[in-house]
Amino acid sequence: MRNDLLSLVAGGLVVLEGVALAGLALWQLIALAQGDTASPATAIALIVLTLLGAALVVAFGVAAARGRSAGRSGGIVVQLLVLAVAIGAVTGTYGHPLNGLQLGVPALIVLVLLISAARRAAQNARRED
Secondary structure, eight states: OOOOHHHHHHHHHHHHHHHHHHHHHHHHHHHHHTTOOSOHHHHHHHHHHHHHHHHHHHHHHHHHHTTOHHHHHHHHHHHHHHHHHHHHHHHSTTOOHHHHHHHHHHHHHHHHHHHHHHHHHHHHHHHHO
8 A cells, every 4th residue: 555645644643642642641650659649549540541542542643654544544533532622621611722722723633634645545546446
């Protein structure tokens, strides 16, 4: 399967999101080490889940960069989840529009790139048939 620039860029951005998620896990680990958590057991479980999520997002990004449909699909789901969190950050009780924009704008850009890469892959598949 031919890798095109659109797939590489979209996949690379999804990988960066996974790396950022791993950074969040590191931040959680530091908070745990400093005793800034109410329940160490819950904090450890959250760190493990965050690391698993980061690994999954990175895997989606690598697959998308390689032109794999499953990577694009997984990346699209991740972007929709991030957009849902961004909307919650804007509209919640303690909503802050800037936080919502910081989450939502990159997710929207990556979503458009992933959908565009999927459309291009479908067009290329039709041409090959």
